[in-house]
Structures are given as structure tokens and as C-alpha cells.
Amino acid sequence: MNTVNQKERLSELLEQDHMLKNLSVAELVEKILSRNEGSLTNTGAIRTTTGAYTGRSPRDKFIVKDEETEHTVDWGAVNQPISENVFHQLYEKVMDYLSNKEEVFVFKGFAGADPKSRLPIQVINEYAWHNLFAHQLFIRPEDDEYLYHLAEFTVVSAPDFKANPAVDGTNSEAFVIISFKERVILIGGTEYAGEIKKSIFSVMNYLLPKQDILPMHCSANVGQEGDVALFFGLSGTGKTTLSADSHRKLIGDDEHGWSNHGVFNIEGGCYAKCINLSEEKEPQIYNAIRFGAVLENVVLNEFSKEADYDDTSLTENTRAAYPLTNIDNIVTPSIAGHPHTIVFLTADAFGVLPPISKLTKEQAMYHFLSGYTSKLAGTERGVTAPEATFSTCFGSPFLPRHASTYARMLGDKISQFNANVFLVNTGWTGGAYGEGGRIRLSYTRSMVRAALEGELDSTETMEDPIFGLHIPTYVPGVPDEVLVPRKNWKDTDSYEKKAKELANKFHTNFQKFEGIDPAIRQAGPLFTT
DSSP: OOHHHHHHHHHHHHTSTTEEESOOHHHHHHHHHHTTSOEEOTTSOEEEOOTTOOSOOGGGEEEEOSTTTTTTSOOSSSSEEEOHHHHHHHHHHHHHHHHTSSOEEEEEEEEOSOTTTOEEEEEEESSHHHHHHHHHHSBOOOGGGGGGOOOSEEEEEETTOOOOHHHHOOSSSOEEEEETTTTEEEEESOOOTHHHHHHHHHHHHHHGGGGTOEEEEEEEEEOTTSOEEEEEEOTTSOHHHHHOOTTSEEEESSEEEEETTEEEESOSEEEEEOTTOOTTTOHHHHHHOSTTOEEESOEEOTTTOOEETTOOSSOSOOEEEEEGGGSSSBOSSSEEOOEEEEEEEEOOTTSOSOSEEEEOHHHHHHHHHHOEEEEOTTSSTTOOSOEEEEOGGGOGGGOOSOHHHHHHHHHHHHHHHTOEEEEEEOSEESSSTTTSEEOOHHHHHHHHHHHHTTTTSSOOEEEOTTTOOEEESOBTTBOGGGGOHHHHOSOHHHHHHHHHHHHHHHHHHHTTOTTOOHHHHTTSOSOOO
């Protein structure tokens, strides 16, 4: 089937009477309750469950391989190819399926806060609560923008439509298929709303580099003097905690673009983890979960309807979706200048990385490509000791292009806009996990504050003999001995052994990057076996 027919089929669906377009938050909440898709919590948020799929399904995500993508996508385990024929057949089936529903919900909005580069999108949902999710997570048009909004990418989500792998060419009943040629994302068989958010992020990761814009999986904030900071980090590194600063305004917490004009948020909302959430520890998130917010797989008290954020009986991946406007200390619109400071966060459970180190441009590109943190013992079945975990560019599941594309762009922008880059270890010191202790949050905050305020720009540094990292010899508010991991271990031989073990893991992981500039490869740990 050709593109013209695909567009005609979509237009026909959108013109049908049962397509409910651009409903307000209140209207969507009413639909959710009347359709028994969810229930109200004591704060007025909507609480839903997602069935068997409580997280993303990487094995079921595909990109259509065609003349548009054949030579531009980095094919492999992350970017699995699927044929145009399979996509077209499933597309027709889903269109027929939605045509026969009593109600289907449509959201029209944008990905990208910068009007110069934003992507007009529409999200077509079988579920009302998925449409509320899209309404809160993406950028909502101003009133008159609906009149001339022309979607350039469409998400079609039908959770109750189950694929037949033997017939439909999928790996399971679930599927997330991106067609860059047809400008369509087709989702079925999974109720997990995060697939909608992350599929659009994958699209932006493919499209933005064409405009010389670096897409980034990071949080961002800005100080009173207009100084912008980026925070990259995988789960458990403290990205949300450290980017939420009462003295700085939040630009966004997860997805951003960096253009020649500055930084902008790709989203209009937040999709926060809720596990062990408390008002004391994370008041911004806790207080943002009110009317219009969506809670996924959070257990409620049967009588009070109060959320129990410590209950992980459904999943540890409990989530809350809410608009940025539910947070007081934000930038509106979510646009700011060029970053002065970039922070890579890692939770090193080996206890050997410095709590803060300043990176050269080449080291920044090396550690950006590495995306290191630790998976802790006991967090997953079978994990009995800390495991090094690497996620390219701190977001490998969402990168359609080769990783070198994003690393090269980062290096160019660091040089062009003179950004300082720091590697901050929020993990362990004085020994590995189970022996040493977690670096004090107060120390980490002091180090990050010093970096953001420029206090480390001219501070003398010393080179770590194993990792080659440049460690500041002085940070205000932090004892000098804390800055050098070796000094905090009782047994320096044990430190050496553990540090060299981690250095080898870095080298082994980096072998997958073929054709990388030798200067970047040599910017990794100095120790090699």
C-alpha cells in the first residue's frame, strides 16, 4: 500500500463521528471514570493499571526498513527492522479495529517547546486515559493553534488489539512500530502508556540531528543569572533529586534538544517514578500528583483511596504523569540558553570513581558514549554482586541513529559554546557496595553547586592514575580526603583491584564502537590489561 492510501485511510478514520478530538482534562477524566478505565485517588488524580505490561517491551519495538531508513538507522538488537509489508498489513487491521469502536480519542499537540523546530503530532487512542496521558506529557497548543495544526507524525495506539505473531510477523501480541516514511507510530497489545512517550522521543532522536539539533535524554534547569545546566544519568543516579533545586528553575526532567539557539524541552510534562515517593524527600513530584495527573500501577488504599507508594506488588516501575505546570519553579515556555555546565551522573557501586571530576571534551564524549552506572545486588533476581551497566548516550533504547552521531554533535556543541563537563559519582566510597558507604547527598549537592556556580573552573586538579579523570583538589564544603577514592579505602590493594576491574569493563564495553576517533577511545581509563 502506498503513502497516499495510508494518509487517506487515516483521514477517513479521523472524519468519523466517534473520533473525540481535543477533549479537555475534565472531559477526559469523566470519560475514564464512566468507561471504568481508572479511579480517582484522594488527591483527585486518576489511577490506572496496565495489565501484563508494566514497562516498555524492547523485543516488540521495530523500525520499518525502507528507502528512508535503510542506510540511516543503526540496525541491531535495539533498532530491529521490520518490513513495509508487515507494517501495512497491521496498519490496515488496526484502522479497521478502531473504525468499529464506539469512541476513539485524539490529541493534537507538539513535541518540542521551541517553535522553530517543534514537531506537530497527533495521538489517536483507544483508551481515554492514554489520551489524558498524551495531553499531559506533550506540549499542548494555545487555543487558536488548534485551527491550523497539521500533524507531521501520528501515534496510533490500540492496546486491546493483539497481534498474532505467526500471521502478523511480530515477536508477540504486542508491537511498537515506527515508520519514518509514513510518519506513523503503530502501537498495539500493550497498555503501558510509556510506549507512547518514548516512541515520540525515538522519533525526535532521528529527526532533530537533521536540523543540527542534539536530542538528549537528560534533565535541565537554569539559574537566576540565566546559566543553564544539563543532568544526564540512568535510573538511581539522582538525576531528578539533583536537578530539582529551589534556587534554580526547571526546564524539564527527561528529554531536551540543544540547538544553535539554546536548550528546549521536548515535552510538556513529567513521567516520574513513584517507588517510595514521599513528600519529605521529593515534594515537587508528590504535590504535582493532583487532579489531571495519571498514576500507573500504584496501589491504593481500598477505603481512603490514598496512594501507597511503598507497595510494589504490581511492579517497581510505578509512575506518575503530570504537566509541568503542576510544578511551581519552572521556566515558561521551556526554553533557555546554552548550557554552561553539563553533569554526567553515575552511581558507582564499585566505590572507585571520584565523587566529582572535570572532563576534557574527549573524555566527555567517551563517558557520554559509555553511559555507565551500576546495577545493585538484590535489585533483580540473580544479581548477587554489583554489575556495571552501560547505556549509550544515557538512552540507548531510543537512539535510531549510530551513537557516534550524537557523540560527535555533543563534542561540537561543547566546543562551540564552551560548556564545562563534570562526571559526578553519587554511588559508593570507602569500599564497594556492602562494604563502603553511599556518598553523602550533602557533599554531592555541594560539589554540584560548586560546578554550577563556576567555582571549579580554575581549581587545580590531580589526575587519577587508573581512570585518567581530573579530580579537583578542593571543593567548598567537602572534606579534601572525600574527593580521592583511594584515600577512603582501608586496603589500597583492594581498591586497586576493584578500580582495575571497572576500568576493564569500560574498555570491554567500548570495543563495540567501531570507527570512533582514536582521541576519544584514548580518553577512557588509562589502565589496560
